[in-house]
Amino acid sequence: MNLTRYKYIFKEQLYKLLLNKSSIIFITALLLLCSGIFVYAAADKSGKSYKEYQIKAAFIYNFMKFIDWPKEQAGKKVFTLGIVGKSPFGDAFDSIIKKKIKDKELVLKQFGGFEQLEKKGSIKECHLIFICASEKENIKQIIETVKDSSILTISDTAGFLESGGIINFLFENNKVRFEVNVTAAEKAKLEIRSKLLRLAKRVAQQVSKQRGIYVKATDRKGQIRRYLD
Numbered sequence: 072m073n074l075t076r077y078k079y080i081f082k083e084q085l086y087k088l089l090l091n092k093s094s095i096i097f098i099t100a101l102l103l104l105c106s107g108i109f110v111y112a113a114a115d116k117s118g119k120s121y122k123e124y125q126i127k128a129a130f131i132y133n134f135m136k137f138i139d140w141p142k143e144q145a146g147k148k149v150f151t152l153g154i155v156g157k158s159p160f161g162d163a164f165d166s167i168i169k170k171k172i173k174d175k176e177l178v179l180k181q182f183g184g185f186e187q188l189e190k191k192g193s194i195k196e197c198h199l200i201f202i203c204a205s206e207k208e209n210i211k212q213i214i215e216t217v218k219d220s221s222i223l224t225i226s227d228t229a230g231f232l233e234s235g236g237i238i239n240f241l242f243e244n245n246k247v248r249f250e251v252n253v254t255a256a257e258k259a260k261l262e263i264r265s266k267l268l269r270l271a272k273r274v275a276q277q278v279s280k281q282r283g284i285y286v287k288a289t290d291r292k293g294q295i296r297r298y299l300d
Contacts (some may be wrong), residue, residue: 118210127240129164131201131225133237133256135172137267141260142197144221150175151196155182155213156203185209188216199223202236221260231276237261241272248272 110222130188135150150172154160157162158181168179179196188194200222202213214235227240232252237259241248250273256263268274 123242123247124160125163127227128160128167130249131199131246132167132170132172132241134223134225134267135199137264138256139222139262139264140198141221147196147198149176149178150198151178151180153180153182153194153197153200154203155188155194155200155206156184157205158203185212185216188213194220195220196220198227202226202228202231204228209238216257223259223261224255232273248274252276 083229093170125298131152152164164179168177170177180193180204182188182194182200194200195217196222197217200213200217202224204208204227206213210226210228210231211234216222218235223238224236225240227242231239232250232255235252237252237255239250239252241250249270249271251263251267251271252275253263
């Protein structure tokens, strides 16, 4: 068996572990992925990395396990994940949508671009939304639309945390990683458990100063400060 094939099989097994109900197994698989053992991504017909979005879908499923929502959201009968914009996931959520989150049925809803959100008030029924790259120019407006609704906002767009988003995916050296804005999570009344925060590449906190607002971020290399516009 050649090395490339071996890496592919190993990565497939990690993906299955990410969907496991056991939090211990998930953490183990996630540690392996974040430490650099995710090394293979197959492209689909559109040239997008299909395997990359399979992994991201699995991450999103597990984010739900390690984040606690306030009572008004937690009390809803179903757990709703919204996709805003042109989805890159394909059928990546097909196996996940059959599972339950916190003993609730998981429902996937597709929303069009920002212009259509006001027509579909159900966006505020979501527990979390993934904002696609097609909505890059509208990210701030979308976050503003849901800011009082205790919705977990996720994307994979540069500058997402600085725009007030909560979790942003990174794809570096064929590895899926993520960063977290804990201040935005607190404003949304979401509690992100420490187990998940420890796995983030970067944990950022927005700090207000007379000179403006900047993001105070801690990563493995130390502390970074970036002023916002």
